[in-house]
Amino acid sequence: MKKETAIQKINQLKEAYFKQLPHKIHQLQKQWREISPHLTPSNLQALHRTVHSLAGTIGTYGHLTLYKGFRDLEIYLSQLIDYRHYNATHQSEIAHLIEQIKAIDQKPAQLEEHSVEIFYKILMSRLIIYLTPKSSSFSRQLKDALQQFGFSYCAIKTIENFQQKIKTHLPAAIIMDESFLDDPMLEQVSQFKKNYKIPLFCIIKQQDLPTQLRAIRAEVSSLFETGVEPHTLVSRIVELCGATSKEGCRVLILDDSEMLGEYYALILKEAGMDTRYISDPHLLMTQIQEFNPNILVFDLYLPGCTGFELATLVRQNDQYMSIPIIFVSTEDDRYKQLAILNACGGDDFLTKPVLPQNLIAAIKSRAQRAALVNAHLMHDPLTKLLNHTHILNQLQTELRRADRENNMLTIAMIDLDFFKQINDQYGHPMGDAVLKKVAHILTSRVRQTDFVGRYGGEEFMLIFPNTKLQEGLYLCHTLREQIEAHLFHKDSIQFRITVSIGLADYPHYLTAHELIAAADKFLYSAKTAGRNTIKY
């Protein structure tokens, strides 16, 4: 059939083209080597033309990863053409981009992506893989704790399955059970971890030297003992892999060069970030309202104003007072402005021409830092729940949303029964442990859309958006039972605790103040009714 023979011919053409491509790349390198000691706008332009033609053809012939390598080089060169002098950094960055192209070309055809692309994906990955032969309450708790921090979780039983998984989904970290230290295919995991510098955790029964050494030799970064609290493990993961909260990364780029702005947006999108680009400073504030970015990228020099001026303007707004801003500028500007930058605090510079991996790394580290700072500011250090101020803020936000969307909302005030006795009888450290455990039970049993906050010393507030009173009541029954069922023990001490709960709902009560007063009132009547009960 016509179409089939045509496709066959196309494939033959492609084969022939890619066979002599190494030679073309070699020629490109030669051209580069000839001009690199004395770069001028005109010889760079010639190089750019060569790269542009190659990029176009390679793309049309269907080698998309190689195309991207050429495209990155092409755009880098096009940024340089306007410059009057070139330095060693430019030279080394061009050389690096060419090396990347060679590396892609030399890789066997099966490998879908080249290493820089994999780096991007790992940098932005939110997946945690747990290598474990069977699921357990620990793995379930781990999953819940991870999801709280916006990570997704995958339990895998064999290293073979692991290898299949990483073909399509790259993890941010790997946790593995001790049993895998004996697995004949352990080397596969170790190599992967080593190549891509991914944190590898191992959970072992006993911390004895032979086991520890085996783990270290298998490239394990951190050892944990069986019985570790999932939250502890997750905190470590968050430290190493960054928390970006339930929100994720939203980047807004402002650059008057459309080619560059679109290019940055494209790179970030390819790395999995939600990105928008604008070229007009007048649109900035409306875009910020609409899109609600958590990172801004500003070109330093825009028509009519500077990136700094816009930054000051944005920061007038309470909500964006500490939003991270990355400025993109040429090197000359940077030295001039460094002093001002230090005064601004918390911002970053990227020098043009911008390498894709530098842009991504800068954004990622900014997002991580911002999220950790936010987490610090907004969370109670002991229980990691939202602190008093912020659970109240959240209630206001949710009420506004409920009003807008004509929805119901329920809140619950939960207070530990006889908590003072626990502190007196078992000591404050035990009291703290109890609070942490209750916090954990609360967070692991509510839904993704609910909010849990530490309202007072032993008092918690829960917000259930889009929830009727009856539903909230049902959820609280489960929580109450779970807390009652949990056996606390330390050494030879064993005890249980209970909670009293008061519920109130919107729109029965219209304001935050009324809701809290009502829930408190019901909480009080739960206490007087004998505790370990719910009133509403």
Add this chain to the structure above:
Amino acid sequence: MTIPILKKILYVEDEPDIHLIAQIALEEMGGLNVQFCLTGKEALDVAEKFKPDLFLLDVMLPDMDGPATLNALHQIPSLSHIPAIFLTARVQDKEVAEYKKLGIISVIKKPFDPITLAQTIQTAWSNYYEERNGHSEN
């Protein structure tokens, strides 16, 4: 009014390797008759004689770029009404709007997929005529 049949395309692209693959894509798979030109100047030399139904132009060409070439082609009386499609790596809304002002009926993003190129062009062609017919009936 029916949609005329697309038979002849004048294609301007400076990369010979792309010509090779486009030839198979358009002539063998698409059943079209294509005149390949490496430069705008070459296109101006052969267009009148070839009498294409459609211009297919790469935007980034050395010397005369796509838009300039199209302008020059449209200066020739017998070719002034012939629709054109641009091929470009950059397809921002602003640019597409500018191109539409020049009379472009569609913009195809580069790198294009050779297997579907003929189909993409045919679809743009019929959409263009359907719209035109729609207007003339009102």
